[in-house]
Amino acid sequence: MKRLITITSLFCLFFLFEQNLTAQNTFIAGKNQFELNGKPFLIRAAELHYPRIPKEYWEHxxxxxxxxxxxxICIYTFWNLHEQKEGVYDFSGQNDVAEFVRLIKKNGxxxxxxxxxxxxxxxDMGGLPWWLLKKEDIEVRTLKDPFFMKSATAYLNRVGKELSSLQIQNGGNIIMVQVENEYGVWGNDGDYMTKIRDIIRASGFDKVQLFRCDWSSNFDRYKVPGVAETLNFGAGSNIENQFKKFKTLNPDAPLMCSEYWTGWFDQWGRPHETRGVETFLGSLKDMMDNKISFSLYMAHGGTSFGQWSGANAPPYAPTVSSYDYDAPINEAGQPTEKFYAIRSLLQNYLNEGETIPPLPSEPSKFISLPEIAFTKKALLRDNLKNPKTTDVPKTMEYFDQGxxxxLYRNKISADDSERILKIDDVHDYAVVYLNDKYLGKLDRRFNETxxxxxxxxxxxxxxxxxETTGRVNYGKAIIDRKGINGKVYLSKGAETKELHNWQIYNFPVDAAFQKDLKYGNLTGDGPAWYKSSFKLSETGDVYLDMRGWGKGMVWVNGHNLGRFWKIGPTQSMYLPGKWLNVGENEIIVFDVENHDKPVIKSVGTPVFEIIADASMLHRKEGEMLDLSDAVPVTSGSFTSETGWKEVKFKAVVKGRYFCLEALSSQLTSDNSTSIAELEILGxxxxxxxxxxxxxxxxxxEEVTASGSSADKIFDLQESVIWQTRIGDKKAAFPHTVVIDMGENNTVSGFRILPRTDKSKNGIIKDYRFYLQEKKFNIKL
Incomplete structure (x- = not known):
């Protein structure tokens, strides 16, 4: 009996201990600080994305x-990854986000x-699933569309089923859950955001601290009761200015930069993006000195394997497959100079008894591959299966292709003179053939139609x-259907004829589709798949050198490595060693361009090389802007304060073309000009x-040292700017940019945002603004 009482007593003590432990597991946004189990807690977070990392490398x-x-560790979950077909969810294997969260907990x-x-x-599409676009009148991120809300609710409920048990209050390690993402850039509908908050709570995240993130320029556009607020900004930001308005409106809130952009992403045809270590580190130190929580976006970017890389608009600018991001941990998981600088800095800000562990051993070494010569080729025109017919062209989504x-095929009648082929809208890159002879290409980036x-x-x-690139992931252009959007015409002189009765052929990205083709020898021209194999005695990470290839995709042992494009800046593709086999390995490459002797070599480091094209500069050699006959709508001087500046006209003015002329800088010794964003007010x-x-x-424009071309003034990204050429001592005021708005608008004024980092270079003081219906006089 005595022994029974002892065992019973021990059980009771254990039960009470468990109850007490559960009661202590709390995390809240307290007064001026986050609190973990009732004590101040400064978040030092690193953003990682599980689908951009092979599962075998997650823990490393x-x-x-x-x-x-x-x-x-901060993570997104990706709706379109987990629900690639409506109502069919996949949270297994590479998509097992719960396992990823448990690995985070395992590592303390x-x-x-x-x-x-x-x-x-x-x-791709900012995580929204492509099948939403099958609904012709779809609206997203709004309560106005019941189908979107029903679909989003079902998805969020499924995420809750996977992860809600891992809330810290349930004994897990999830301390915060975000409501939507950067909604202030999209709109100001507090009711929509409140509804998303309620859906997330109902999905099972009923205990955890909720939060939202926005920019310092738009966080106050709406309110969501019971949801903490955080800000996003980039390397080199002035921390005091970023939080100035926030602290005024939220005097008791803890401060957090929920996305501190460690670098930036690369876009096809644009320079490789980097951010300096010292620029990045200075603002990070400022946050640590002021006890501001942060999350490094990205700590390790990884790779947008397969079809998952997105695009920005306006203007349309597709993102490369590498998501290296100039992050502290590079695409292959290796530490960079930035990594060691952060590690050294944070040693000075650890809590009592806290230590930083040594670096883990690498899960895979780098190897070299033998040169791969391709001997098999499957011409696209020889692999046309199961054609569909339609009177007018339809987009991919109409044919249930993601x-x-x-391929759109038609017969055109004989004609003894030249005609013009006109397509309303191509998403994203079309190659045109007549009787199997190449005629040319149409590139959405340049509005070629x-x-x-x-x-x-x-x-x-x-x-x-x-050939599609990424769906737009940002802004109102996110409704981005692929293929031909609209009608196709043939015109000759004043005569225009619409083409009807099309045959359609679909070529999806699934690995199985690429293998189930009719491969022959290397004869024949045109878009094609190339197949080969290679043997290895050991496996390891490697970069494939894609120089010499055109535009397409690569599959190795069934794994889609992503997109390549000869225009750069990335000329290599990361191949994880865990996807290779000792012995036989298969590689398939699809290229819209033709190759007689296709080969691939490997390299040990990524290759960045830009091939200049029409997207680089918005001024032809020798061009001059003549404003002698133009009359400014308004002129004046901007103040030196940071933040948006608004100019209202005395009366509304109609026009299609506007010109901003910068006459001087806030710094008297500065002859440069820079603008983060510019808006025209209706x-x-x-x-x-x-x-x-x-x-x-x-x-x-600066297009070599950085991607600071003039279109950055309307790309909705505050941290990238238009900047006149760096170090060009000959460039003097005035500096001018001319924009075609595409149609006449009634304009009441404009708003301009100076650069938001610590630099003052190029911030405009005196200006003139022009608006007119006719084109400005540009002379050669």
Whole structure:
């Protein structure tokens, strides 16, 4: 009996201990600080994305973040990854986000979850599933569309089922969950955000601290009761200025930079983006000195394998597959100079008894591959299966295709003279053939919509192959259907004829589809798949050198490595060693361009090389802007204060083309000009959509040292700017940029945002602003 009492007593003590432990597991946004189990807690978070890291490397990347000095891992969940077909969810294998969170806990770290439904992340459609676009009148991120809300609710409930048990209050390690993502850039509908908050609570996240993130320029556009507020900003930011307005409106709130941008993402045809270590480190130190929590976006970017890289608009700018991001941990999981600088800095800010562990051993070494010569080729035109018919062209989504490429085929009548082929809208890159002969390409980045069709003695076969890049992941252009959007015409003089009765062929990205093709020898021209194999005695990480190839995708042992494009800046593709086999390995490459002797070599480090094209500069050599006959609508001087500056006209003015002329800088010794964002205000005082905007002229742009071209003034990204050429002592005021808005607008004024980092270079003081219906006089 005595022994029974003892055992019973021990059980009771254990039960009470468990009850007490549960009661202590709390995390809240307290007064001026976050509190973990009732004590102040400064979040040092690292953003990682599980689908951008091979599952075999998950734990290594988590351990690398801890060795950098982080105590928390921040993650998105990606709706379109987990529900690639409506109503069919996949949270297994590479998609097992719960396993990823458990690995974070195993390594003694907390977790912040950002389930969306929208996430941005330079990810296809910002994480929203492509099948939403099958509904012709779909609206997203709004209560106005019941289908969107029903679908988003079902997805968030599924995320809750996977992760809610891992809240810290339930004994897990999830300390915060985000409501939506950067909604202030999209709109100001507090009711929508409140509804998303309620859905997340109902999904099972009923105890955890909720929060939202926005920018310092728009966080106050709406309110969500019971949800903490945080800010996002980039390397080199002035921390005091970023939080100045926030602290005024939220005097008792803890401060957190929920996305401190360690670098930036690369876009096809633009320079490789980097951010200096000292610039980045200075603002991080400022946050630590002021006890401001942060999350490094990205700590390790990884790779947007397969079709998952997105795009920005306006203007349309697709993102490369590498998501290296110039992050502290590079694409292959290796520490960089930035990593060691952060690790060294954070040693000075650890809590009592806290230590930073040593770096983990690498899970895979780097190897070299033998040169791979391709001997098998499957021409696209020889692999046309199961054609569909339609009177007018339809987009991919109409044919239940999510990603890849789509061929539109038609017969055109004979004509003894040249005609013009006109397509309303191509998403994203079309190659055009007549009787299997290449005629040209249409690139969405340049708004190309027409090309010449030569005379034909007989009826001819017209093929339009549309190769897709990422769906827009940011802003109102996110409704981004792929293929041909609209009608196709042939015109000759004043005569225009619409083409009807199309045959459609679909080419998805699934690995199985690429293997189930008719491969032959290397003869024949045109878009094709190339297949080969290679043997290895050992496996390891490697970069494939894609120089010499055109535009397409690569599959190795069934794994889709992503997209390549000869224009750069990335000329290599990361191949994880865990996806290779000792012995036989298979590689398949699809390329819209032709190769007679296709080969691939490997390299040990990534290759960055830009091939200059029409997207680089908005001024032809020798061009000059003549404003002698133009009359400014207004002129004046901007103050030196930071933040948005608004100029209202005395009366509304109609116009399609505007010119901002910078006459001087806030720094007297500075002859440069820079602008972060510019908005044109309509008659109602609201910003006019910039989706149709195009830069007509910019007197100077920095496109080599950084991607600071003039179109950055309307790309909705505050941390990237238009900047006149760095170090150009000959460039003097005035500096000018001319924009075509695509249509006439009634304008009441404009708003301009100076650069938001610590630099004062180029911030405009004196200016003139022009607006007119006719084009400005640009002379050669």
């Amino acid at each position: 990347r988590i351990q690398m973040c801890k060795a950098m000095g982080m105590n928390t 770290m907390y977790c912040i979850v950002r389930p969306g439904p929208y996430v941005c992340a330079e990810w 990603w890849g490429r789509i 027409s090309l010449k069709i030569p005379a034909t003695k007989k009826d001819a076969q017209l093929d339009i192959l549309v 008659e109602d005082g609201k910003a006019i959509s910039a989706l149709k905007w195009k830069v007509v002229f910019a007197d100077s």
